[in-house]
Amino acid sequence: MSRTRKSAKPAAGHRVFSFGGGKADGQADQMDLLGGKGANLHEMTRIGIPVPPGFTLSTEICRYFLDTEGQLPDKLGPEVENAVRKLESLSGKRYSGGPVPLLLSVRSGARASMPGMMDTILNLGLNDETVERLSEATRDPRFAWDCYRRLVQMYSNVVLGADSGRFEECLAARCKQTPSGTEAALRVDDLCGLTREFISLAGAFPQDPWEQLWGAIRAVFRSWNTARAKTYRRMHRFSDSWGTAANVQTMVYGNMGPDSATGVAFSRDPANGERLLYGEFMPNAQGEDIVAGIRTPQGLRRATPPMGDSFEELMPEAFTLLESTARRLEAHFGDLQDIEFTIEKSCLYILQTRSGKRTGIAAVRAAVEMFDEGLIGQSQAMQRVEPGQLQHLLAPVFEPEARDAAAREGRIIARGLNAGPGAASGSMVLSTSEAIHRVRDLGEKVILVRTETSAEDIAGMAVAEGILTARGGMTSHAAVVARGMGKCCVTGCGTLEVDSIKGRVHAKGRLLREGDYLSIDGSTGEVIEGLLPTRPSEIVQVLIEKSLAPDDSALFRHFERLMSWADGVRRLRVRANADTPQDAEVARQLGAEGIGLCRTEHMFFAPDRIAPMRAMIVADKESDRRRALDRLLPMQREDFSGILRAMEGLPVTIRLLDPPLHEFLPEEDEGLEEVARDLGITVSKLRRKVEALREVNPMLGHRGCRLGVSYPEIYEMQVRAIYEATCVLRREGVEAVPEVMIPLVGTSEELHRLRLRAEEVAHRTLHASGQQVEVQIGTMIEVPRACLVAGEIAKQADFFSFGTNDLTQMTFGFSRDDATSFLPEYVESGILPFDPFQSIDISGVGALVRQAVEEGRQSRPGLKIGVCGEHGGDPDSVGFFHRCGLDYVSCSPYRVPVARLAAAQEALRESGEGPSMRVTSVRAARTRRI
């Protein structure tokens, strides 16, 4: 059945797809039908990679099976039989009967990778009879009986649903009777006896190899609907309707002696992207042995210490073949490959290939170098980097020498999940109270270490440099809260035992006490004893600190090239949220094309400003308020002048005062006396004012434009300061481009009134200075109602800017301050697929955004629309905003590169230049933000 590549699609109704002997029914782009693993096995066979022959039962069969509650299509039996016959003729073995038994594996494989979620069964075909024949054929009875033992154990567990604990107990009991007490010490008799025990435990282990095969296939299909698989799909937004393929494949063995081995290889170094074979292997072992972690795997390349036992040295020919195979696979799939291989008696087999996980640094280097090598085009190169990883390139890192020294000294005591990028070190604390004590009272930096965190730890997390937990995944409470706070975080570090009562942490036999120094790397997940020095990333050194010349950083050059490609294709503009000239400068260096949100409230907390601000707040009369505002005016003018100057020629959206006024007054009784004295009023008057301004739900209180309505003089002062600063700069020849943004608008009437006043003040100010500047007055869309009446509001607005933080809070009814008590649980248990404050909730909040864009533009064609919430820096959300037709996104300065690349990727996707979803689905699944 030879087909050319182009005409290779099987006829309709074809459901069993064979591969082997250089020919394959399927190919790489059939992931929907054959699953990711299956499609790549076919593709590899097709291009001559040594893959053990096999066949794939399509996802269609799985869907049929699930829809009919366990039926299989009528003619599937003969088709599978036929496919097995092909394997027999390719291998010269027989699956049932015959002198040399053919053994098979059945593995699941869905469209996108769901690691560990579904079932696998190995060594099918063994029974009381074939085990003897395998024993004869291999002349290794121990191997044969071990395979049989494993089959019975696996089959009982996966297919028959037996309790795996009982099997483990039997195995442990057997081992105990051996001299060394290990599995390796079990002899043939032991394994034989154990297999008998297992068979009797299992109850219904089938001796018929065909019954075994069908049982395994059914089990794989059934495993699509286990609770954990469903949860995984919900969390990754995969459809339940996909179904999984089942791959039936000839077994190969890495444990058939010293000329056998098994291992994992990356086509480039996944840590730094260098073009060399990277990975580890284990001689005379099976894949499961690597996973079990009983023996330490050895490095692939000569250079890797300890010397002398690398794959390159031990099996030089196999190494050369593996290296060239990796290059071919990389060239063929156009991406860094993560390859599973087995050497069976010096013979190389590739069991799986897929795009490999890599660090941000490796991703950027590999993408740009693969482009330079002619392996991929620019648009592919852009798709090879996960935008969120660019932020890792900007995070501080441990001094590499210090980190390597720590590694040599064995001070890397644990490794967890890289839940929040960055590097942090400090004194280890095991409780929130200790964290606060050491930070506040002793001035220390601390790393908060907990078994897992809960709402009660929030205060401790807030003061810590980094957070480390023994339990929890990428979406645990600790991970979600830490990322929200922008803190470095390592979670799920299972080898740590945290005893907060005794103030101790055990890590693989090492004991740390509260107060000991600890360092954690949230980009790699490493936990390191001692205090490691950090340094800024190279890109920050070049762009912001200017302490490194561009030519001295290859990373920077790669980064810049990638970014320039992205800028060439994206349609969305990218601005930054920045409140100071310094932040604006950083944002500009990182590629911001304007400021999308300049908050004005932080400016009032400075010591020289809080006094007039408070005087304004406690004033009873408008005239007193105006007097206090007059003192603030020149300061505000300076604020705006600085930021407008830093962004010369680019638009700066300035949001008028937003927070409730009580935020500017002291809360505690202690501060009252001093503040009252400063203000020249009585304590009781101040207390009354504080009391009067206190709110039950400040998020839904007297803030935003509601302040502007109640105290128009505040906004008047701010607008005057904006345009006075603009006039001064323009006279100097600096092109200041301010935009005035009115927050929290819920009705068109609010905006109408405030706009009239602001326009009047702006024009008066400009007129007085004889300047002509276009006055742009727009609004934040952050109250659900504003989206519902966006058509009306647009009539009063020169622009919209979605404040998706507040919009998410109100649409869900989630206070960000309080949701930490349930939101992590919601994400972890799959009630929500992800944290809606990190990635926009497309079906809820997104529906409001879409409606507002449509109605806003209908009412005012060409209305400029952006977004200035946290979501502006989230790649998935950026994609959504592109699809909504927004003009720009605005995010924190360090996320600007992320947004630039995400916008480019979405533009490529839209133009069809993006990767077929099939090729990247593995990556897409992995990189989906939770």
Add this chain to the structure above:
Amino acid sequence: MSRTRKSAKPAAGHRVFSFGGGKADGQADQMDLLGGKGANLHEMTRIGIPVPPGFTLSTEICRYFLDTEGQLPDKLGPEVENAVRKLESLSGKRYSGGPVPLLLSVRSGARASMPGMMDTILNLGLNDETVERLSEATRDPRFAWDCYRRLVQMYSNVVLGADSGRFEECLAARCKQTPSGTEAALRVDDLCGLTREFISLAGAFPQDPWEQLWGAIRAVFRSWNTARAKTYRRMHRFSDSWGTAANVQTMVYGNMGPDSATGVAFSRDPANGERLLYGEFMPNAQGEDIVAGIRTPQGLRRATPPMGDSFEELMPEAFTLLESTARRLEAHFGDLQDIEFTIEKSCLYILQTRSGKRTGIAAVRAAVEMFDEGLIGQSQAMQRVEPGQLQHLLAPVFEPEARDAAAREGRIIARGLNAGPGAASGSMVLSTSEAIHRVRDLGEKVILVRTETSAEDIAGMAVAEGILTARGGMTSHAAVVARGMGKCCVTGCGTLEVDSIKGRVHAKGRLLREGDYLSIDGSTGEVIEGLLPTRPSEIVQVLIEKSLAPDDSALFRHFERLMSWADGVRRLRVRANADTPQDAEVARQLGAEGIGLCRTEHMFFAPDRIAPMRAMIVADKESDRRRALDRLLPMQREDFSGILRAMEGLPVTIRLLDPPLHEFLPEEDEGLEEVARDLGITVSKLRRKVEALREVNPMLGHRGCRLGVSYPEIYEMQVRAIYEATCVLRREGVEAVPEVMIPLVGTSEELHRLRLRAEEVAHRTLHASGQQVEVQIGTMIEVPRACLVAGEIAKQADFFSFGTNDLTQMTFGFSRDDATSFLPEYVESGILPFDPFQSIDISGVGALVRQAVEEGRQSRPGLKIGVCGEHGGDPDSVGFFHRCGLDYVSCSPYRVPVARLAAAQEALRESGEGPSMRVTSVRAARTRRI
């Protein structure tokens, strides 16, 4: 130009509509074209009522004038001239030139009444020449010059835009020179001189009567667009596009001597609805004099004290004519009429008629009696009562004599918002504990007075006769809870200073001490010192207290008949919100067809329950929580049993626990020790728990179904209690019909999980008891996101119930607790047309409701949908819910009759049986809730 009634519509292009001499171009149903006042003038003329002849310039002309920025249609000049000629021929006078001058008035009049919003000019046609002729014709030079003086003053102000202050100063200066210092003392010379002064002040007063007329017409049209008129329209949701008509009418004078008079008459007593002429008049006076309030008007009927000076006695013939005219107008317009009349030299003229304002009692009596008299049909009778007024019929009232005495003695010490109708008096208490002490231990009746209330005051509110707060609006905690309890409540009484520590209240310099007697009137907002006797409304005496036989109360009989008519036509079902068997019983008596919202949280505040509730909250382990819940289970079962029994055969929707748990723990340090001791835990542990549960924005925090997700055992206990109670009742033969409602759902997954658990518990409970009861599990739709994904949520819900209170809070981003700091200003200044917590915001919140209904029913056809927010008892909102296709509304028990009538009115409107908007627009405008 005689027309029959049916063919009376003027030809197209006709824009000036004459009336007079028993003929009229227009008629009552032309309010759009002629305005309300104009249409009724035409109609009255047509049916032979003595109306001074005139003509109407249609609203079309006004719209033309406004659209063209001051142009008038080409042929209007001749048309108006022609119309004036008709008036000349009817009156035998000439408008310009001729021996007896014709004087005219120009008055505005839009489709709906906008009292005082637009302009009026009287006495047009007077100038230096005609004033002399009027003087001769009337032989009353003083009258003539006074008219001229008024014309110049009014014209200058309204048409020429002169500063009215200057005129007032001149007038005051003149008066000062007279012996008595009053206007009445001005002689002809004075008036003549004053007129000269006015003319010179005005600058451009036109002597040409035609120029005067056109100036006045233009001014009336222009006045449509004054700022105050625009604001008024926005507040009343009137369209800016209507325009106003201008009514030009022959002047008549009530100030031409003792045989002249002016007055206002109602066709029935507007206080109690009795069928007799009611009103007041002033002999020898003009309408303005009544408004100015310089003299006290006299009563119309003989019985009205003081004796001897009634209209009936002074002008018996005119009285008889007026009475028969009023009867005719009432019969013709089918409603109680409010009539303006003038007697000019014994000759009766009717200047205006419209539907009259009346109390609830009068509205019900008049409607039913007018039906009995054959004046109107049933559907008209239902339209004659404003639904909100029915609530007043149920509230207790102070004995009127006692209240008047208090007013005379100056004991009305403050006035707040009439937040919960009724009258209550008792000892003033300033805390819940004092309230409970005095009620329980001393057997006193108390009025609870607080700065504002919170959940901790519920117990105190429950035992108090009435609640008075210094802060908070119509929708504050106190107001909402009080209305829910059917308690009398006055809120926002800003002049009170409540010092609960010292046990004192300051009110405008008066000092009250805890224990002093206080009376509050929740229908008027009055706060009265001392104990005023009250009595329950007759309807309550009949229906609830059963202390009055139905036959002994005419009011009750009228009420019942009206309600039965309403029940016959409405499509919306009406349920009540009730948490206790007592409330449920009241609701049932008032016509509730089920309970739409039974809250379960208040049940836990009782002293015997708060302890296990707190034990549950402070428990660290699920097992401890379950132990505490086991103690609550029998109590909850009793709660539900009582309410299900009271509502036998009718559905009872029980909402599972909703508020954040911290509401059940003490807030202050003081309470902690005692509570900790009771719970058997340390104070520091309790404090930590309180601390951990504290929330920044509790409204958006850990509450509602989020509690159910975190602590499934709470909802399990509640569901078990519900179905155990159901089983017990069913065994007794009582048909209990519970519905389980899960609050605050924002995602379908929340409901899915909680529903599965609840169903399981329900079925297990039913199974154990061998009962078959349909399990109904639905959700409150109160988070904006729930509306956006209603299609998904509907798949998990047997019913939806809109919680429009929270939905409004989150859609607007308004916290009810805090919005009192700006919401009143928003409504007052017209940023919002009304308080969205009182009447549903149709364009914002309403859009979400509509969307949720559509998508919910699309996904689950026939889905039962109701509303259980405050809006369920607001007539306008009830109309909206009817139009949305809801199945039922649920409101507080005392609002059930309101909702029944409002639902009937909307059904009539839908079927076209409702009044044409034209006839009721005056009333509709007036009754629109702000």
